[in-house]
Amino acid sequence: MSKLEVKNLHVAVVDEDKGLQKEILKGVNLTMNTGEIHAIMGPNGTGKSTLSQAIMGNPAYKVTEGDVLLNGKSLLDLPVDERARAGLFLAMQYPAEIAGVTNVEFMRAAINARRADDDQIPVLEFMKFLDKNLDILDMTDDMVERYLNEGFSGGEKKRNEILQLMMIQPKFAILDEIDSGLDIDALKVVSKGVNSMRGAEFGSLIITHYQRLLNYIVPDTVHVMMDGRIVESGGPELAEKLEAEGYAGVRDDLGLDVKLTDEI
Amino acid sequence: METQAEIEFQSAVSAFSAAHNEPDWLRDLRLTMLAKYPALALPVFEKIKYQRWPLTDVHEPAVQDSSAIDLSSLDLDYAEAKNVLVTVGESVIATRLDPALAAQGVIFTDLFTAVREHPDLVQKYFMTTAIKPDANRLAAFNTAFVNGGAFLYVPKGVTVKDPIQGYYIQDSTRTQDFIQHVLVVAETNSQVTYSENYATVGEQANLANVIVEVVAADDAHVRFSAVDQLSKATTGYVSRQGNLANDAKLDWAVGMMNDGNVVVDFNTDLVGHGAHAEVKVVAVTTGEQLQGIDTRVTNLGQHTVGHILQHGVILESSALIFNGVGHIVKGARGSDAQQESRVLMLSTHARGDANPILLIDENDVTAGHAASVGRVNEEQMYYLMSRGIDKKRAERLVIRGFLGNVLTEIPTKRVRDQLTATIERKLENGQKSE
Numbered sequence: 210m211s212k213l214e215v216k217n218l219h220v221a222v223v224d225e226d227k228g229l230q231k232e233i234l235k236g237v238n239l240t241m242n243t244g245e246i247h248a249i250m251g252p253n254g255t256g257k258s259t260l261s262q263a264i265m266g267n268p269a270y271k272v273t274e275g276d277v278l279l280n281g282k283s284l285l286d287l288p289v290d291e292r293a294r295a296g297l298f299l300a301m302q303y304p305a306e307i308a309g310v311t312n313v314e315f316m317r318a319a320i321n322a323r324r325a326d327d328d329q330i331p332v333l334e335f336m337k338f339l340d341k342n343l344d345i346l347d348m349t350d351d352m353v354e355r356y357l358n359e360g361f362s363g364g365e366k367k368r369n370e371i372l373q374l375m376m377i378q379p380k381f382a383i384l385d386e387i388d389s390g391l392d393i394d395a396l397k398v399v400s401k402g403v404n405s406m407r408g409a410e411f412g413s414l415i416i417t418h419y420q421r422l423l424n425y426i427v428p429d430t431v432h433v434m435m436d437g438r439i440v441e442s443g444g445p446e447l448a449e450k451l452e453a454e455g456y457a458g459v460r461d462d463l464g465l466d467v468k469l470t471d472e473i
Numbered sequence: 474m475e476t477q478a479e480i481e482f483q484s485a486v487s488a489f490s491a492a493h494n495e496p497d498w499l500r501d502l503r504l505t506m507l508a509k510y511p512a513l514a515l516p517v518f519e520k521i522k523y524q525r526w527p528l529t530d531v532h533e534p535a536v537q538d539s540s541a542i543d544l545s546s547l548d549l550d551y552a553e554a555k556n557v558l559v560t561v562g563e564s565v566i567a568t569r570l571d572p573a574l575a576a577q578g579v580i581f582t583d584l585f586t587a588v589r590e591h592p593d594l595v596q597k598y599f600m601t602t603a604i605k606p607d608a609n610r611l612a613a614f615n616t617a618f619v620n621g622g623a624f625l626y627v628p629k630g631v632t633v634k635d636p637i638q639g640y641y642i643q644d645s646t647r648t649q650d651f652i653q654h655v656l657v658v659a660e661t662n663s664q665v666t667y668s669e670n671y672a673t674v675g676e677q678a679n680l681a682n683v684i685v686e687v688v689a690a691d692d693a694h695v696r697f698s699a700v701d702q703l704s705k706a707t708t709g710y711v712s713r714q715g716n717l718a719n720d721a722k723l724d725w726a727v728g729m730m731n732d733g734n735v736v737v738d739f740n741t742d743l744v745g746h747g748a749h750a751e752v753k754v755v756a757v758t759t760g761e762q763l764q765g766i767d768t769r770v771t772n773l774g775q776h777t778v779g780h781i782l783q784h785g786v787i788l789e790s791s792a793l794i795f796n797g798v799g800h801i802v803k804g805a806r807g808s809d810a811q812q813e814s815r816v817l818m819l820s821t822h823a824r825g826d827a828n829p830i831l832l833i834d835e836n837d838v839t840a841g842h843a844a845s846v847g848r849v850n851e852e853q854m855y856y857l858m859s860r861g862i863d864k865k866r867a868e869r870l871v872i873r874g875f876l877g878n879v880l881t882e883i884p885t886k887r888v889r890d891q892l893t894a895t896i897e898r899k900l901e902n903g904q905k906s907e
């Protein structure tokens with residue numbers, strides 16, 4: 210079993226225009242173990258993606274206080290590739306496109322990066338594993354022969370993130386809005402992919418705006434994030450409450466003084 | 474009576490020519506150019522300063538045998554090739570041509586053999602069409618001192634399916650000038666795929682002067698690819714010249730992977746109506762080297778099409794200059810000149826330049842250009858690294874992607890793989906110091 214801990218995390222970004230540092234995360238606490246699925250919900254601009262990027266180690270996000278630990282060891286000094294090899298994975302809200310590098314060679318490079326130089330994955334083994342995962346995700350071979358995310362539709366990109374997840378088999382996967390832009394069939398397929406990963410050695414943190422995803426990937430814990438903090442945690446029923454009452458309801462229940470973007 | 478002082482190397486050049494049993498016309502041409510070259514101007518290329526390089530510091534010509542040189546460092550792979558020529562210095566170490574092609578009149582042989590066996594045919598095309606011997610100092614120099622090369626001839630209507638492969642190895646285990654001349658002639662309505670490779674064995678500092686002429690007659694189609702890998706100690710002038718008749722097509726794909734200072738004079742004349750050239754160049758520079766690449770296409774005939782695509786990567790303290798020159802002359806109505814030159818800089822000490830130069834003297838044409846000098850995309854790097862790929866490998870992947878649209882154009886898989894491997898090796902070397 211592995212444990213991922215986020216302790217009193219404060220994160221700031223530098224505003225390019227003003228040259229000022231702006232605090233986004235204001236003390237996030239979160240502990241998860243492999244075998245568990247956690248969901249984070251929260252209004253737009255609240256810092257969910259920021260949390261995921263800070264855990265992963267995106268250099269654009271500066272940790273000003275607090276810590277992120279994997280099995281008791283701080284990750285903060287590690288660059289993103291080392292965090293990935295330590296077992297973290299982030300399915301990004303906006304994956305990059307890279308022309309000239311095929312999807313398949315990229316995935317092989319990612320797998321081999323975790324193996325010794327004299328123990329690279331045999332091509333046949335790789336292809337078999339790939340075919341199996343493509344099958345689960347209802348994806349065609351030509352998707353993997355194409356250049357990485359280049360010209361992929363929004364939904365195809367999301368599916369491709371899950372394919373990578375299944376190929377790489379990380380300990381912890383953060384899925385940032387993996388459901389946005391998916392049609393209902395694709396949502397089921399992507400959920401099937403994530404569920405196929407479930408087990409004692411896999412944990413996931415799912416960021417979503419829609420309770421619907423959580424009908425397919427049933428979480429153990431649901432967190433509500435507002436204004437850079439986790440303000441409430443509970444079981445799957447918390448997501449249903451949010452769906453019914455909106456974030457204003459939760460805020461008012463908790464007596465928080467937070468301005469929501471879409472409030473009139 | 475006072476005899477006129479002999480021009481330096483005059484008798485040595487004559488003796489060299491005689492030793493190879495060259496026809497008189499070639500000996501005479503050599504001697505004329507020997508007398509002429511010092512006074513001719515060096516070719517001028519925008520922003521490429523190479524004038525002080527030792528490109529004409531020639532040594533006395535002498536026949537030299539390099540057939541015993543160990544080539545294992547190059548890992549050449551031509552065992553499977555049907556049509557191949559391998560030379561080291563002046564020595565020919567392998568030559569093969571499918572007998573079925575030979576029966577159709579195809580010629581592929583080293584230059585010395587060609588001028589002995591087909592003197593008239595070589596004379597008809599040797600520096601008569603694609604470039605003139607006195608075009609500039611370095612062309613005349615090449616003519617006077619040429620000591621290796623090849624002749625490829627594809628007769629009218631003949632289609633050569635299997636690629637023709639030339640390996641020209643510079644022997645730098647000793648002091649020896651490497652002065653090569655390759656002549657490719659594709660007659661009317663013929664088709665051929667030719668790929669060539671220049672590489673160096675040995676550490677000696679030497680000069681290289683390479684001229685390649687491609688003459689494509691009416692409706693001929695030539696696919697030409699090259700990988701140049703001259704050594705760090707080699708200072709080189711590489712000139713590739715194409716001349717296209719009516720509706721001829723020439724696809725160039727060239728990888729400039731040299732390790733030393735090299736100036737490249739790459740020129741294609743679209744002479745005939747409807748002639749079409751696609752020019753693809755990739756270059757990687759490392760160390761302290763400068764590669765200056767001047768790529769020019771001139772639209773002379775009507776409805777001609779010339780496209781230039783150049784992508785290069787600069788590492789360490791090296792410099793890369795891409796000039797893209799598209800010239801449409803008056804009267805070349807309905808012609809098209811497009812070009813794109815992009816340079817990626819991987820270090821803060823690198824210097825790069827991408828110069829689009831469009832010279833349009835006709836109104837009824839289409840033309841366009843794009844050029845950029847930039848750095849590796851951070852977002853792409855982050856994405857790759859977030860999957861566990863280390864920084865250097867991620868960088869190499871992004872670069873390979875960047876060079877990819879040229880790589881995919883290379884017609885034979887073997888050459889493509891070889892160029893990919895060469896790029897990978899050159900990048901790895903260049904990354905060591907970072």
Ligand SMILES: Nc1ncnc2c1ncn2[C@@H]1O[C@H](COP(=O)(O)OP(=O)(O)OP(=O)(O)O)[C@@H](O)[C@H]1O
Binds near residue numbers: 224225256
């Ligand atoms: N790189 C950045 N530079 C400047 N500001 C940023 C940057 N990244 C995030 N922010 C700001 O931080 C705040 C939180 O953004 P974040 O993307 O984490 O929100 P989110 O909760 O994921 O929202 P959404 O639900 O819309 O995806 C926003 O105000 C956003 O504009």
Ligand SMILES: [Mg+2]
Binds near residue numbers: 259302386
């Ligand atoms: Mg977000």
